[in-house]
Amino acid sequence: MTLSVALGPDTQESTQTGTVTSTDALTAPDIPWNLVIWNDPVNLMSYVSYVFQSYFGYSEPKANKLMMEVHKKGRSIVAHGSKEQVEQHAVAMHGFGLWATVEKATGGGKEGGTGKGKGKRG
Amino acid sequence: MAKAFKYGLKGITGYLEPAERELLRSLIDDVISMLQPAESASEDPLTALIGLDMNVQEPSDRALRRLLPNVMKNDDAASLEFRQLTERSLRENKIGALRAAALSLDTNDVVLSPADARHWSQALNDVRLVLAERLDIRDDADAEHVHTMQDWSQAEDVESYLALVYNFTTWLQESLVQAMLQSMESRG
Numbered sequence: 001m002t003l004s005v006a007l008g009p010d011t012q013e014s015t016q017t018g019t020v021t022s023t024d025a026l027t028a029p030d031i032p033w034n035l036v037i038w039n040d041p042v043n044l045m046s047y048v049s050y051v052f053q054s055y056f057g058y059s060e061p062k063a064n065k066l067m068m069e070v071h072k073k074g075r076s077i078v079a080h081g082s083k084e085q086v087e088q089h090a091v092a093m094h095g096f097g098l099w100a101t102v103e104k105a106t107g108g109g110k111e112g113g114t115g116k117g118k119g120k121r122g
Numbered sequence: 123m124a125k126a127f128k129y130g131l132k133g134i135t136g137y138l139e140p141a142e143r144e145l146l147r148s149l150i151d152d153v154i155s156m157l158q159p160a161e162s163a164s165e166d167p168l169t170a171l172i173g174l175d176m177n178v179q180e181p182s183d184r185a186l187r188r189l190l191p192n193v194m195k196n197d198d199a200a201s202l203e204f205r206q207l208t209e210r211s212l213r214e215n216k217i218g219a220l221r222a223a224a225l226s227l228d229t230n231d232v233v234l235s236p237a238d239a240r241h242w243s244q245a246l247n248d249v250r251l252v253l254a255e256r257l258d259i260r261d262d263a264d265a266e267h268v269h270t271m272q273d274w275s276q277a278e279d280v281e282s283y284l285a286l287v288y289n290f291t292t293w294l295q296e297s298l299v300q301a302m303l304q305s306m307e308s309r310g
Contacts, residue, residue: 047299050299
């Protein structure tokens with residue numbers, strides 16, 4: 001991603017408030033797939049955060065945290081769900097111009113401790 | 123000179139000179155023509171109706187591949203199958219946003235509803251993705267190198283001209299997204 005002009009301090013890495021969800025309690029059909037967003041040098045950090053907020057309904061701190069994870073680690077799991085759900089998210093992300101793929105969750109998809117990609121938070 | 127987008131009482135507003143509007147219009151038209159499916163006249167009516175297109179292949183053009191990426195990283199067969207089901211409607215969705223953005227380029231003063239703003243941000247993003255492929259921007263260092271081109275007197279060849287155009291669209295999109303984020307905040 002690229003950091004452009006006019007970015008305020010609120011796009012710095014936000015506080016580490018991600019909750020560790022107990023994925024062990026969830027059965028396999030509930031969360032077998034992940035939606036992954038990949039870093040690229042073109043998409044603006046502000047735009048990626050805007051997409052996470054407006055499409056998934058994530059709070060600004062959560063959206064910024066995921067965005068920074070994409071930027072620094074090269075990728076981030078931003079939602080979980082059934083194969084059909086994450087595929088639908090992937091098409092929506094492609095519509096926004098984000099580079100998204102889906103993958104089968106391994107080890108409970110604990111990367112980033114992210115949400116389930118549905119419902120509003122905050 | 124264009125003025126940055128801002129959020130205020132009238133919604134999201136911006137200002138573009140005629141030459142800038144003309145530039146954006148031609149960039150948008152280029153991306154629309156890239157996205158238009160090759161054969162649309164002589165096709166199977168069922169294909170058109172349900173959007174399923176068995177003739178779809180992964181695009182050979184890098185820029186187009188970036189606009190319409192594979193849905194799986196290491197499974198080309200599954201990605202192709204998914205592409206056959208979804209690519210047509212993704213192309214149409216993108217073309218729709220690009221056309222909507224072009225429609226609000228008729229006057230110097232640009233006033234955007236929330237839906238217009240979303241279409242604009244999508245359209246500008248797709249334009250930038252295509253320009254970035256043409257400029258060979260592969261990593262953050264490439265992006266920074268391009269970013270140093272800020273003065274139109276530096277436009278000596280096609281590449282430097284493209285870099286300046288890219289930086290203009292980047293600046294415009296950044297100001298638009300900041301205004302959209304402000305508008306989201308104030309709407310709660």
